[in-house]
Amino acid sequence: MSMAFTDEQLQRYSRHIILKEVGVRGQKSISAGRVLIIGAGGLGAPAAMYLAAAGVGTIGIADADRVDLSNLQRQIIHATQDVGKAKVQSAKESMNAMNPDVEVAAYNEWINAGNIRDIISDRDYDFIIDGTDNFPVKFLINDACVMLKKPFVHAGIIRFQGQLMSYVPGRGPCYRCVFHDPPPPDAVPTCRQAGVLGVMGGVIGTLQATEALKFLLGMEGLLVGQLLTYNALTMEFRKVKLGQNPGCQVCGKTPSITTLVDYEQAACDLRPWE
Amino acid sequence: MSDQHVDARVDITGVVCPVTFVKTKVALEELEDGQVLEVRLNGGEPIQNVPRSLKDEGHRVVSVTQSEDGTYLLAVVKGGLAV
Numbered sequence: 001m002s003m004a005f006t007d008e009q010l011q012r013y014s015r016h017i018i019l020k021e022v023g024v025r026g027q028k029s030i031s032a033g034r035v036l037i038i039g040a041g042g043l044g045a046p047a048a049m050y051l052a053a054a055g056v057g058t059i060g061i062a063d064a065d066r067v068d069l070s071n072l073q074r075q076i077i078h079a080t081q082d083v084g085k086a087k088v089q090s091a092k093e094s095m096n097a098m099n100p101d102v103e104v105a106a107y108n109e110w111i112n113a114g115n116i117r118d119i120i121s122d123r124d125y126d127f128i129i130d131g132t133d134n135f136p137v138k139f140l141i142n143d144a145c146v147m148l149k150k151p152f153v154h155a156g157i158i159r160f161q162g163q164l165m166s167y168v169p170g171r172g173p174c175y176r177c178v179f180h181d182p183p184p185p186d187a188v189p190t191c192r193q194a195g196v197l198g199v200m201g202g203v204i205g206t207l208q209a210t211e212a213l214k215f216l217l218g219m220e221g222l223l224v225g226q227l228l229t230y231n232a233l234t235m236e237f238r239k240v241k242l243g244q245n246p247g248c249q250v251c252g253k254t255p256s257i258t259t260l261v262d263y264e265q266a267a268c269d270l271r272p273w274e
Numbered sequence: 275m276s277d278q279h280v281d282a283r284v285d286i287t288g289v290v291c292p293v294t295f296v297k298t299k300v301a302l303e304e305l306e307d308g309q310v311l312e313v314r315l316n317g318g319e320p321i322q323n324v325p326r327s328l329k330d331e332g333h334r335v336v337s338v339t340q341s342e343d344g345t346y347l348l349a350v351v352k353g354g355l356a357v
Contacts, residue, residue, distance in 0.1 A: 005300070007293075014296045020331050024303045 009101065013055055026217045027055065031101065033216040036060035036125040038111050038141060040087040042201030043155050043208060044131030045077035050209040052095035052102045056216070058123050059095060062107035063087045074198035111137055113260035116144045127212045128152035131205065135182040136263035142167065142175035143260055146251045153211040153223070155204045158194050160232040162204035165223050165242065166211050172225035177245035177252075182263045203230055278337055278349045281309040286324070287316050287345055294320050295327045298350075302333065307353035310336070314345055321346050332356040 005013070005024070016022045016030070033056045037044045040063040051059055067075075067082045067090050075087075082090040088106035095104050107119050111132070120128065128150055130141045138154060145152045145167060154175050155164035167174045211222055227240045250257045284301035286294045294315065301311055315324055317340075325335045325348060334354025339347045 010296050010300065011293050014292045017296045017299055018292050018327070024300050 009055075012099075012101075016054070021219065022217060029216050029218065030213065031055050031057045033127070033212075034058040034060070034123050034125045035127050035129060035212050035216075036062065036120060036123070037129045037131055038062045038137070039131030039133070040065070040075070040077065040091040041071065041131060041133065042074045042157060042196065042198075043133075043205035044129065045075040045091070046202045046205035047129050047131060047209040047212070048091055048095060049077055049098065050206055051212060052098045052104075054209075054213055055099060055101050056212070057101070058103050058105065058125075060105040060107060060119070060123055060125060061088050061091050062109065062111055062119055063091075064108055064110040074196065074201045076202070111140065113140060113262045116140060116260065117148065120144060120148055120150060125150065127215050129208050129212060130154045131208070133157075135188065138175065139179075139182050139263060140260060143250050143257060145169075146174050146176075147258075147260070151215055153208045155208050157196055157200040157204050158189070160197050160200070161230065162200045162232075163227055163229045164204055164207055164211070165227045166215075168215070168222065168224050173242050173244040174248060174251040176250050176257075177248045178227070178242050180249075185264050197232055200230075200232065203232075278312075279310055280312040280349065281305055283312045283314070285314040286320065287314055291319055291323060295324055298324060298328065299331075302350070302352050305352045307356070309352050311350045311352065313348040313350060314341075315348065316345055324348070329355060 013027045016027050017024055035051055035056050037048050040061050048059060048061060065087045067078045067085050067087055069083050071078060072080060077094045078090045086108050088108050092104040092106045095102055105123055109115060128145055130138060130152055132138055141152060149169040151168040153164055153166045214222055225242050227242055229238045246252055249255060282301055282305055284297055286297045289297060298313055305311060315321060328335055328350055332353055332355045334351040335348055336351055337349040341347060
């Protein structure tokens with residue numbers, strides 16, 4: 001990318017450019033970057049906002065939900081007047097208002113085995129953020145990213161807890177190496193049933209955005225092979241080392257999962273995204 | 275004005291911190307290591323901070339001269355401290 005920044009862009013991104021690890025070249029990598037965020041909810045909202053502010057050139061956002069009053073306690077990309085609006089439309093408007101440099105691709109649909117490849121391929125996204133709140137889609141995102149050789153960051157939040165880990169093809173374990181299979185429907189509560197402190201999405205979603213930016217900058221030190229957990233009750237962060245599973249069903253030597261499938265969801269999860 | 279060899283010039287007297295250093299970095303990124311950038315900057319905050327930021331990033335300030343109009347001229351060798 002040889003296009004020079006305007007004076008306005010130099011000013012907008014000055015706090016990035018003055019960082020030794022970023023510079024003009026790094027900011028150009030960010031500006032040329034394409035990140036897909038799946039879920040415009042508790043995790044996706046802060047991730048989308050920080051990535052838009054950072055000037056990520058193309059941000060895709062996928063969700064079929066509409067903004068509900070009960071979302072506003074944590075989904076800070078949406079405002080009171082957005083209630084009833086498609087979440088991706090509301091998110092797109094917020095991002096456009098924050099930074100006109102960003103092109104937002106809105107996918108007003110639920111991610112499933114039938115559309116995930118097309119959506120990831122639509123802009124040939126460099127990095128994917130899992131901002132979903134249910135296991136079936138989390139496994140689907142993992143399997144699709146492994147098959148398409150796309151890096152992504154997983155995350156989950158519930159009550160006062162959150163966790164995240166990144167997958168980079170060929171560099172470490174995938175989500176399925178660690179968690180194997182989705183739990184039975186209704187065995188695990190979603191945050192709709194269990195509640196979540198509003199800031200948890202901010203903490204963990206912002207860490208996901210950090211992983212995306214570091215990846216675009218070509219930096220080391222991502223959460224590959226590491227699960228970072230955060231407990232807001234004790235204010236403790238922990239890092240758990242994770243090994244690759246050579247027998248993994250999707251990224252192992254002889255994978256048994258070679259096509260994408262939709263797993264059964266808990267009956268109450270009619271609207272899977274937070 | 276010294277007879278220092280200069281490969282490129284940038285004038286940052288029209289901008290304020292942190293765009294001063296940003297513009298200097300933009301100019302430096304277009305040079306090869308070892309080439310010399312001349313930076314024209316104001317006294318006060320810019321002359322206090324820009325040379326220090328340049329050193330922090332591994333560049334060598336080889337000369338500082340004050341001009342008659344009160345501005346300063348820095349000669350900076352890209353990557354000159356990295357060796």
